[in-house]
Amino acid sequence: MPIVLVTILLPLVAGALLFALPREDRTVSRAVGTLVAAATFFTVLAAGDAQWSLRWLSRPFESAFHFGATPVSYWLALLLALATACAIASARIGRTRDFVAQMLLLEGTMLGLFLARDLLVFALFWDLMLLPVFFVLVGWSDHPATAWRYFTYNFAGGLTLLLATAAFGVIYGSTDVIGRPDVHLIGGWAPWIFIGFAFAFLVKTPLWPLHTWMPPTYAGLPAPMVAVVSAVQSKAGLYGLIAVASAMLPEQVHAYSGILIGLGAVSLLYGAVVALVQNDAKRIVAYSSLSHLGLIVIAIASGNAFALQGAVVYIVAHGLFSAALFLALGFVEDREGTRSLVRLGGLGLRNPRLAGALCIAALAALGLPGLAGFAGELIILIGVYQAGYVWVAIVALVAIVLASAYMLRLYQDLMNGPPRDDAPVRPDLTWVEALAIAPLLAALLLAGVYPKPLLQAPATAVSAQVGETP
Amino acid sequence: MILPFTSADWSAILPIEVLAATALLVLLADLFTGSRERPYVSICLALAGTIATAVLAAGQFGHDYAAFAGGFMTGGFTTVFEEIVLVAVAGSVILYAAVGPRPAVAGSTAIMLWSACGAMLMAGAANLMTIFLGLELLSLGLYALCAAAQRKTAREAALKYLILSSTATGFLLFGMALLFGATGSVALAALVSPSLAANPLFWMGAGMFLIGIVFKLSLVPFHTWTPDVFQGAPLPVTAFMSVATKAATLAVFARFTYAAMPPGIGERLLLPVWIVAGISMIAGNVGMLAQHDLKRLLGYSGIAQVGYILTALAGGTPLGLRYALYYLAAYALMNLGAFAVIAALSGEDEEGAELHAYRGLARRRPYLAAAMTVFLLALAGLPPTAGFLGKILILSTALSTGFVWLAALLIVGTAISLYAYAKVVRAMYGAPEDPQAPGVRPFVPLAWASVAICAVGVVVMALYPLTPSNILPLVR
Helix, strand or coil: CHHHHHHHHHHHHHHHHCCCCCCCCCCHHHHHHHHHHHHHHHHHHHHHHEEEEEEEEECEEEEEEEECCHHHHHHHHHHHHHHHHHHCCCCCCHHHHHHHHHHHHHHHHHHHHECCCHHHHHHHHHHHHHHHHHHHHHHHHHCHHHHHHHHHHHHHHHHHHHHHHHHHHHHHHCCCCCCCCCCCCCCCCCCHHHHHHHHHHHHHHHCCCCCHHHHEEEECCCCCCCHHHHHHHHHHHHHHHHHHHHCCHHHHHHHHHHHHHHHHHHHHHHHHHHHCCCCCCHHHHHHHHHHHHHHHHHHCCCCCHHHHHHHHHHHHHHHHHHHHHHHHHHHHHHCCCCEEEECCCCCCCHHHHHHHHHHHHHHHHHCCCCCHHHHHHHHHHHHHHHHHHHHHHHHHHHHHHHHHHHHHHHHHHHCCCCCCCCCCCCCCCHHHHHHHHHHHHHHHHHHHHCHHHHHHHHHHHHHHHHHHCC | CCCCCCHHHHHHHHHHHHHHHHHHHHHHHHHHHCCCCCCHHHHHHHHHHEEEEEHHHHHHHCCCCEEECCCCCEEHHHHHHHHHHHHHHHHHHHHHCCCEEEEEEEEEHHHHHHHHHHHHHHHCCCHHHHHHHHHHHHHHHHHHHHCCCCCCCHHHHHHHHHHHHHHHHHHHHHHHHHHHHHHHEEEEEHHHHHHHHHHHHHHHHHHHHHHHHHHCCCCCCCCCCHHHHHHHCCHHHHHHHHHHHHHHHHHHHHHHHHCCCCCCCCCHHHHHHHHHHHHHHHHHHHHHHCCCEEEHHHHHHEEEEEEEHHHHCCCHHHHHHHHHHHHHHHHHHHHHHHHHHHHHCCCCCHHHHHHHHHHHHHHHHHHHHHHHHHHHHHHHHCCCHHHHHHHHHHHHHHHHCCCCCHHHHHHHHHHHHHHHHHHHHHHCCCCCCCCCCCCCCCCCCHHHHHHHHHHHHHHHHHHHHHCCCCCCCCCC
């Protein structure tokens, strides 16, 4: 069986088979889940740019189950496999078996999305990847109303994506187009198709003002799943902007770049300011995501090839540090039963390993040189400046300063200061938990000091799409 | 008078004859069986007859033949609709294993089979007389079937259905009379004459004919009877009505619009139908939102689903007809599957139709909950089901034939419907178990088999999208 297909089917089949285990099982399902997710990491590596295709439709337009990594999605797939493996390994949650199964289904559907070379298959997995999150929100969250908001917003996006895909297929005659440099759609329909795509992508990212589903969803999801959703699922929208919108409708991206950059700048500032005043640790990270992803949207919309390269680096970097942040906050919540900055403090003294992990992730998020976040931010800023959006670069700088403020506040309020007298003593990270978060931190460091592969591989795809070199 | 019908004519309707004979056999067999195994004997006999009929009908695929002086056409189009009706019969009769008035199963089964004969007659009807004959055969059986449950609501449903359906038939019949007046012939083929375009009799007749059709399809504004009747009728009858009646009426509608229309006037004559279909997609889905009874919910859902199917037909292209058939077949499976789940959770009181019976179902009956999720996803048009692919096909047809507004309404309607379907999913997977919920029902192999077949079918149809190619011509 082709290895690309194995990559996608392995987590899906394993997730389905987990339901055959005894209902109360904790260890076996967690071990199997971690192993399967880790195995997909290596199958993605092994598959490289291999492709596999099977004809699906020949009318009304050509479509195929066509899978294979593009230079950009290769990194996203690796990130996804890594984040999922770490998240499952660290999961301590009720009904473990069902939860791990949902995590694997989420991974499989998202691998399908990132590896899809066909727009219709992309749209299919787009809808599919929302379902595990919906099930977890419904089954594990304290506030089921969150599930509705997630569901309504994202499926509305999925429907416009579907309509745009159908229109694309009717006009172009084929949807087997992702990763092909020669596909280009122009004409009177192109703006409408672009709007359909853009709505779906920007809801998923999310971008202000379409973001209102995101903070409650991120706060309501259990830590292991929100780590994956924030790290990778939110990137589906950005990946779509790069691989679908910018690649096939560059004129439209250019025409709407003012709006995209404007909204991106608002998200950038708005997310940073709101993150400053939140007291719920998860919501701080959620709003910081809004801010960071706004920067990436700006980078993509600027049309500058250098900024696009930076966007890919920052996509991976944000995936790594947001996964690490959410996992670390999950460890805090597991121990203390709360994640309110007001009620917590001084944890660092008793939990040095936990404090260290959170510290590295927070430093990466605020853009400390040497960690992956810095490389991405720097390249994006240079690119945006090159493209002539000086004021945007200034706004971004302000937001990066604010990022230091809210990330340090998060860390200080949780870890520093005198321990609360009334707080019972909790154990530090177990070795399983430490091992679960360590790969993410190591990858942050590695990508920070040596981002070259990230820069090189996408450069081929990015320059082909934009048609210019820096 | 000796009718000049040959044996070829009679063998053209052989599937219908076999099905009608099966009904007689069911009644006969009931006389000789004990009361305990009674429902199973009836059901199994009916299933065997249905399968035999399906095989015979499949043999007619591609054999275009105008039997009974052009009154009944065999061929691809007829066969596909007949098969869908037969799937509906099988999927509905099987539900009597779980629910329904035990002593009367044989009678109900037999009447349902005869009703299905009417639906199959409509599938192949190529003149006005046959259409009317089939429609009455279908409807008369359904009136009786609706009233067969012991509940008061069942009798109310039957009466409502009788009165409103008769009104619709009145429109249809008056329209047919006017069409006959305009052409002097009952054959649908006579309607293609270009001179009719200027004939007011034709316009009035076609208008009333279409009103009758829209009534039977329960589109807005003639839709209000559907949820009440769906709720009141016994579960197997609801399942049968939701698929077979729609399929048969759609067959008549498709044959009329594709093959029996003076050239050049379709756009003007049919525009109101497309508008009504568009409104139905919104109204049906909005109506679903407040429902707590799954039979009502599926009733409203059906109103919208017919709107989707008509969207595929709006362009008048052969490809659109194929996609409409694909979606109708997929709809038959997902709908029958959902009804089978309801049956599996029901006893004689049909408590499985209540929304609160689904609370915590994922923990009590994980497989049943998973199958129900598949059906609801399919109805909502989400992957990995045939509903998703069907919607894509319909959307692309609508876009390529210029019915962009219908495509947009379809998307809006779907967005609304998601909430209603997700409500059931949430009840199954999220809500803590309801202490008032009915206990675990005994395992009913036949209902579960139906659930499994439909669930697999809905997914496989998405992966292997077979749309029948040689379904034209529709009249001769």
